[in-house]
Amino acid sequence: MSLNTKAIAKNAYFISKHRGRVTARVRVPGGHLEARHLEIIKEIAERCGNGTVHLTARQAFAIPGIPAEKIPEVRKLLAPYIREAEVGMGVNLPDPEGGFPVPLPPNVLACIGSRDCVFGNIDTAELAQKIERTFYPGSTLLKIGVAGCANDCAKVHMQDVGIIGMVEPLYDPARCIGCEACVKNCRRAASGALRAENYKVARDDLRCLGCGECVLKCPTGAWSRGAKYYRLVIGGRTGRKHPRAARTFLEWAGEEAVIQVIANILAYIEKHRDKTLPKEHLGYIIDRTGYGVFKQEVLAGVNLGPRAKVAKYINFGGYAYDKGVQLT
Amino acid sequence: MGYLFSADAFNSLLAELKTRYKIFAPKIYRGKGRTAGTDLVAYGEAGELAEIAFDRKTAFSPKEIIFPVNQTMFYFTKEEFQENLPPKEDKDMIIFLRACDINGIERMDAILLQNGPYRDVYYEKLRGKARFFLIACDQSWESCFCVSTGSNRTENYSVYVREENGQVFCLVKDRDFEEIFSKYGRPADVEPRFIEENKIRVRLPEEIDQRVFGHKLWEEYAARCSACGRCTVCCPTCTCFTIQDIFYRDNPDCGERRRVWASCLIDGFTDMAAGVSFRAGYGERLRFRAMHKAADFKKRFGLFMCVGCGRCDDACPEYISFSKCLNRLSEIMGEVGQR
Incomplete structure (x- = not known):
């Protein structure tokens, strides 16, 4: 069997452990979608996959058990979803029939926010969609989560960038x-x-x-x-190497500032990441450049607004499983 | 006399009235609701027809206009005090309000002006300034039960106002307003209309006595109520207050005495010297409120206290419905009566 796994993976499919099978990934920015779109997911799973659907930890869909040769069929079935749920909200995808062009950055996750929750200070899915318009499709690993309030049910403290709604x-x-x-x-x-x-x-x-x-x-x-205001927490992550919770970078920032800072963070990552690795989490990069460089570069040209506060320094805690990680 | 106004004519009327009166009406405060992205409908000063939310029910009653949440009664130094009655030169007030709320103010009058030998002068001063412009209800909302409490109607108003498709129909009863209304409005036949049916019907308990005290109903409510006090704060007939002496932080030799709304549902209401609080349980607090609204007030003043506006239903975060509570009390009294 001959497969170009790199090309398939770039098209947002996982290469499955089951030989010849792939898993389709379907983005759901903010984890909120029209119920009718579930029909499309269902049809792909039943016609091309193994009849099951997995809800990913980032609130996207994973449709497993798809024979690689059925990818063209999946693309065809997925096109209306991409047209409505991505292009329809302003995401620049010129070829919806071609599937998701890249898997990066990962899906923006969000709690239900002020659409339904009494505690929600912001419309989290709406902000997630604005972020999606800004940074998808891309080539940079940046895991973003949006929480409607400081309760952080969305666990954005475990993201590269977490956004928390404030009032x-x-x-x-x-x-x-x-x-x-x-x-x-x-x-x-x-x-x-x-x-x-x-x-x-x-x-x-x-x-x-x-x-x-x-x-x-x-x-x-x-x-x-x-x-309404926003708190930005940065440098959180899970992962086998050195998991840790994010720390507050900005408080009482405006929405426009949040979008600008995210754009700047993408540029900062591309400039400073370790290019010997396929991808690297933001926190590692901040550890290497120092918070001062991070702060200077990502706030360049950003109008934070009169109320905004910026962290003077960040003392990341956390732990490493292997102390050697920091001593090499 | 009845009058018909175009929107422009009514705005001209309001503009002239505003030179002589402060005008209060239901208004929509965008984004000011408790939860994000929701509006607050509440009383505020209005000057234009478009500002008046004729088709919305306010979350808080108009009682706060004549019975402020905080009212400084007097200022004091070590030696003397200065009473703080509303100044005479303040304008009189026009309040746009519904029949239930006018009935509510009649109940406030009973407790604050006719209860015992002393009239509440602080209330009396503001109350004396109020002129009622009765808003016609064109719909009964989900929680209303004014027909059951008989407070769907009133004759106690200066002007009856019905807004319909941008036109305003008025019936002037108070001669003080006849001249100014005739200046801006066209004569028209206007008949006051009142709500004759609500979605909720309440069987008012004929007589409630202490046999309901030990009923398990209160245990259920105790488990549900969170004692937030919203039901009493929004109520057009709750008038309980407490007294606070404030000593100014920068000069504790001076200060002021305030009266501030209080609520039988909120912690501290029954706190006494030696740390005793005799209605600690939330069920007991709700029982006290229900008994006061349904029985005690009526015994003293001959009026059923609750006016069926349903705001307490709308406000309760635990979905405790007072109309349902009244119906259950009627059932319970029926049961104990048969025994």
């Missing part, structure tokens, strides 16, 4: 009845940024996570929603 809580003391529901809840469930003072509430701006819990708990509307 500025606005306080109107004239509506406050001093019930302290916000104060107690912030202490218990958030960061203890609120304290009672003279029967009213004072907020510590440095502690506030922008999670919006105070707005949710307030019975009178004394706390209300201000502008």
Whole structure:
């Protein structure tokens, strides 16, 4: 059997452990899709695959058990999905009949966000789709996750770049009845940024996570929603070598700044990554160049907005299974 | 007299009224809902027809206009105090509100002006400034049960207002407004219309007594309620308040005494000296609220307190429905009555 595995893999198929079989990968930016698109996934799985579908850890579909010779048929079945779910939202894919042109960057994952969740401060899938328009198709490994609030159910702290929706809580003391529901809840469930003072509430701006819990708990509307903002955490990853959680890079940044920073991060990675490796996670590159270089390059030309805060330094914790990793 | 206004004519009317009155009406506050991307419908000052949300139900009642959430009663130093009644020169107020809320304010009048020998002067001052512009309800919302409580109608208003496709029909009852309405409006036959049927029907408990106290109903509610207090904050008939003495941080020799809304559902309401709190359980708190709304108030004033606006249903994060609670109380009283 003759197969060009490199070409197949580039077309977003895994080469399966089962000889001659491949697994089709279908991107779902933000993990949210029209229910009718499931028909397409179903048809591919039943006609070309082994009748099963795997939901990937990045919220995409993996359709396993496809004989390599059926790839043209899969492409044909997949074309309407690519046309509607990718091209339709503005992603530049000139040839939807050709399948996904590259597998990189990996699917942008997201929690359900403000479309359905009371805690969600942002429309996570909408932002994921904006990011998809900016960076897909590409050639750079950059795992991005979007979380609607600081609860981080999407586990964006394990991504190269995690985006966390924030809201500025606005306080109107004239509506406050001093019930302290916000104060107690912030202490218990958030960061203890609120304290009672003279029967009213004072907020510590440095502690506030922008999670919006105070707005949710307030019975009178004394706390209300201000502008939307974003926190960016960077350098998180799983992986066998040196897993670690991401750390905060930006807080109270605007949406446009987030998109610009991601574009700059892609350029930074291409400039500094270890080209002897097929791909390298962002955190390793930051470790090598130092945070100062990272910060300088990815913030170049970015208008962060008046509220934004940038980490002065980042002390990544984490651990390595093999201490030799750092000593070679 | 009845009048018909085009949108422009009504805006001219509002503009002139605004020189003499503060005008309050239901408004939509974009993006100000509790959760992201949702709107808040609440009372605020309005100056134009387009600002008034005739077809929306407010999350909070208009009581806050005449009974502010926070009200400074007086300022004090070590030696003396200065009372803080609303100043005389303040404009009178026009409030656009629905029949249920006018009925609600009548209940507030009962408890704040007719309860015992003292009238609440702070309330009385603001209340005296209020003129009611009755908004016609063209629909009954999911949680409304005003017909069951008899608060779907009212005669207590200065002007009846019905908005229809950008035109406004008004019936002026208060002579003070006749001249200005005749200046901008065309004479028309206007008959007040009221909601005659709600989706929810409530059988009001005829008589509730302490036999319902030990019922397992309250245990169920205790398990569901989170004591957030939203039901009482949005209620047009809840008037409980607490008193706070504030000593200014930079000069604790001066300060002010405020009265601030309080709620029987919220922690601290029944805290007493020596740390006793006699309604610690959430079921007990809900029972107290239900008994007050359905029985105690009626015993004193002869009025069923709840006006069936259903806001507490809309506000409850645990989906506890007061109309359902009232129906269950009626059932329970029927059961214990048969025994």
